[in-house]
Amino acid sequence: MEKPRTQLMLERLRALQATAPGIEASAVVSVDGLIMASALPAEVEEDRVSAMSAAMLSIGERIAGELGRGTLQQVYIRGENGYVILSSIGEEAVLTVMARAKAKLGLVFLDMSRAARDLGAILLKT
C-alpha cells in the first residue's frame, strides 16, 4: 500500500534537513495557512508558522505582481539569528524553511527548490 501523502512529505522534509545542515526546521503549508506536514522543533507553534507563512507569501505575491516582478518565487527574511525562507509549491502550498545565520544560502536555495519540486509532485498525487 502506498504511504499517505503527509508521511511522504514529512520524509522529504527530513531528507531536506539532512542534506542541508544549515536548515533547522521546515514545513509545508497550504496557501490558506493550514499545516500539511512539518519538521519543526517542539517549541515552535506550527499553527502560527503556517498562518504567518500564508500571510507573508500572499503579500509577497501582491508586491511582486504590483511592481512588475512577475510570479513570486521566494520570500526571504533575514534576522539577526538566521533566515526564514518561503517558496511556493505550485499554486496550493508553501515550503517554509528556517535556517541558521551561518547557513550556506546558495546550498539552501538549491536544496529548497529541489524539495519544492518533489513536494509539488507528492501533492499532485491523489
Add this chain to the structure above:
Amino acid sequence: MQTVKIVVTGPFNAGKTAFIGAISEIEVVSTERRITDHSESTKEETTVAMDFGRITVDDGLVLYLFGTPGQRRFDFMWEILSEGMLGFIVLVDSVAPETFHEAKEILDLFKNYSPACYVVAANKQDLEDAWPPGDLGIALKIDSDVKVVPCVARDKESVKRVLLELLYSILETAEE
C-alpha cells in the same frame, strides 16, 4: 490633505472583503486564498493577510481602509494592522448568531490595541433571517454610546453610511 486609517475587522465570513471592495476607488489589494479545508465552511476564498482600499471623501480627507483576516490563526495580523488606526469597524454577520461571541472577542481585542473610535456594522441586512441591529447590539452587549449600524456590504451606499457614522463618532470624540 489628511489621510485617516480605518480598520475593518470581524469574524470569518462577516463580509469584510466585500465591504472594502464595494467602496474602494482603487483596485483593492486583496490576499484571498482558496480554502482548502471545507469542513470549516462552504465559502470559496478567505483573506490570509489583509485587504487595502482607498476612498476620497473630499479634497481634504482620504480614508485608507485596511481589512483584516477573520480567522483566529491570523490574529498576528490584527495587531499589525491596528497600528496607527483612527477608527475601526466591527462587521458582524447578522444571520450567523453563532459568530456573535467571536465578534465580541475581536471587538474587545481591538479596543485593547488602541483607544480608537469604533462602530459595529450589522451586515447582511438584506437577508431574511437577519437580526435587527438593535437586537444584535444587545446580544453583543455593545456599550450604549456605540452605534450599531445596519449594513449591506455589497451595496456602496450602505457601506458609505457606515463609514460616515464612524467619521461622525471620530469627530464627536475629537470635539469633546
